[in-house]
Amino acid sequence: MPLVYAGVASHAPGITGRAELADPEPRDAFYAAYQAMRDAIEATEPDALVIVAAEHFANFFMNNMPSFAVGMADSYTGPIEDPEWLGIDKFEAPGNRDLSQRLITEVMNTVDVAYAEEWKFDHGIAVPLHFLTPRFDLPVIPININCQGPPLAPLPRAWALGEALRRAADAVPERIALVGTGGISHWPATPDSGKINEEWDREFLRRWCDGDRESLLDYDDQAVYAEAGQGGFEIRTFITVSGAAAGAQGEVHFYHPIPIFAVGCTVASYRL
Amino acid sequence: MSLYYVQKFLYELNRDENLQSAYHQDRLAAVTPYQLTEEEIGALTGPDIGLLYHLGVNGQILMHFAALHQIAWADYLQLMRDGIEEHGPVREGVYAMTGYEGTDAHAQRLQSHPPQPNDQE
Numbered sequence: 001m002p003l004v005y006a007g008v009a010s011h012a013p014g015i016t017g018r019a020e021l022a023d024p025e026p027r028d029a030f031y032a033a034y035q036a037m038r039d040a041i042e043a044t045e046p047d048a049l050v051i052v053a054a055e056h057f058a059n060f061f062m063n064n065m066p067s068f069a070v071g072m073a074d075s076y077t078g079p080i081e082d083p084e085w086l087g088i089d090k091f092e093a094p095g096n097r098d099l100s101q102r103l104i105t106e107v108m109n110t111v112d113v114a115y116a117e118e119w120k121f122d123h124g125i126a127v128p129l130h131f132l133t134p135r136f137d138l139p140v141i142p143i144n145i146n147c148q149g150p151p152l153a154p155l156p157r158a159w160a161l162g163e164a165l166r167r168a169a170d171a172v173p174e175r176i177a178l179v180g181t182g183g184i185s186h187w188p189a190t191p192d193s194g195k196i197n198e199e200w201d202r203e204f205l206r207r208w209c210d211g212d213r214e215s216l217l218d219y220d221d222q223a224v225y226a227e228a229g230q231g232g233f234e235i236r237t238f239i240t241v242s243g244a245a246a247g248a249q250g251e252v253h254f255y256h257p258i259p260i261f262a263v264g265c266t267v268a269s270y271r272l
Numbered sequence: 273m274s275l276y277y278v279q280k281f282l283y284e285l286n287r288d289e290n291l292q293s294a295y296h297q298d299r300l301a302a303v304t305p306y307q308l309t310e311e312e313i314g315a316l317t318g319p320d321i322g323l324l325y326h327l328g329v330n331g332q333i334l335m336h337f338a339a340l341h342q343i344a345w346a347d348y349l350q351l352m353r354d355g356i357e358e359h360g361p362v363r364e365g366v367y368a369m370t371g372y373e374g375t376d377a378h379a380q381r382l383q384s385h386p387p388q389p390n391d392q393e
Contacts, residue, residue: 013335018345056332061283062276080287085339120287148332150366189331190367191352230366 003169004044005177006245007037007269008208008238009131011053012188013123014261016087016130026256026265033254033267034131037179040269041132047174048096048139049132050103050165051125052241054147054182054234058122066114067153068161070107071142072100078121078129086123088130093121096139099174103141106168111161113143128181145240147182147233155217158236162243169244180241182234185227186263192229194259200228201255201264204235208268209250211242231263245270275328275364277306281316282329286336321348322355328365 019027041049058080060066073095083089097117104115121129125142133140145161146152169176184204185197207215216239224232242250248270257264281303285291295302299317308316315323321338325331331352338348362368 014345057279057283057330058287061280063280081336082339148330148366189335191325191349191356193331193349 046177079126159243162240180237182237186231187229196257321351326359
């Protein structure tokens with residue numbers, strides 16, 4: 001079936017872990033936008049949620065770091081973080097090993113990916129799932145892009161991954177919803193945590209909505225690091241969704257910097 | 273200097289509840305199998321969050337270590353700032369790779385020359 005949904009959303013741990021410290025007005029509006037995203041995804045009656053994330057050394061480390069990895073298991077656990085710290089209880093999320101294998105097999109015709117039959121979700125996936133499938137009743141297929149430990153995959157490879165995912169999703173009979181999750185500008189877990197470059201974010205989101213390959217790939221990591229922080233490397237997840245959306249027009253449903261969440265909180269989707 | 277092994281210890285500690293128990297019982301014994309300098313051992317067993325940040329530990333690993341020690345978020349951020357103040361800019365790793373100059377200097381530079389939306393173009 002053709003891809004039924006493509007969107008992006010933020011995943012910072014403070015979104016759930018430091019909720020009580022945030023300004024209630026933008027926080028609740030952000031939560032409402034996340035709820036609307038859940039409703040939109042459910043309306044497409046998906047068989048699986050493919051979530052493209054940027055995990056944070058929960059499963060992958062510099063002893064054997066894949067640029068891209070795809071989960072291939074029938075269930076996953078999380079969160080790896082202390083549940084009280086993250087504000088999310090321990091959970092088991094369903095997967096679909098067979099579907100994963102078919103998607104991976106197709107993707108690998110053009111993009112090399114590692115696969116993982118074991119995966120402990122950290123906040124990078126646990127936070128989106130908390131909002132999008134809180135009953136953990138929708139099979140999840142996790143995909144990780146290394147956005148933490150350079151050298152990182154060049155941006156055109158992130159786009160190519162998205163193209164490969166679209167081709168793979170269109171080729172299977174299941175209805176696939178795709179969500180990318182990452183920060184835009186942010187300096188997470190550093191002394192600069194809370195700094196957000198809103199202008200940079202809005203320009204990036206403008207390009208993301210246009211879905212234009214050339215302008216989205218016109219960033220280099222050194223400039224991203226200087227202006228958007230090391231968290232800005234996670235634009236790869238957004239770009240992968242753009243590659244999958246194949247030129248569709250995007251819409252930002254919510255964007256607002258929430259410093260205690262350490263990110264410009266975002267919910268956006270493409271009109272497929 | 274073995275940033276790789278400092279981070280590897282923390283990576284494994286963050287994932288492994290058995291290692292967490294061992295660390296809580298005897299911090300020095302828990303870090304001994306890793307190839308670490310005296311400075312690194314001191315930072316991990318203290319713990320010294322500021323020194324670990326100065327040494328280059330990625331914050332995505334370090335924040336979990338701080339949580340393990342029940343260090344509140346605001347205190348965690350301040351400990352890293354204090355570490356930069358006391359020890360100087362980050363020595364190596366992702367925060368040093370483009371010459372990150374430390375929190376205060378970085379903030380001042382951003383204020384004096386705010387990035388423009390089209391800087392990348």
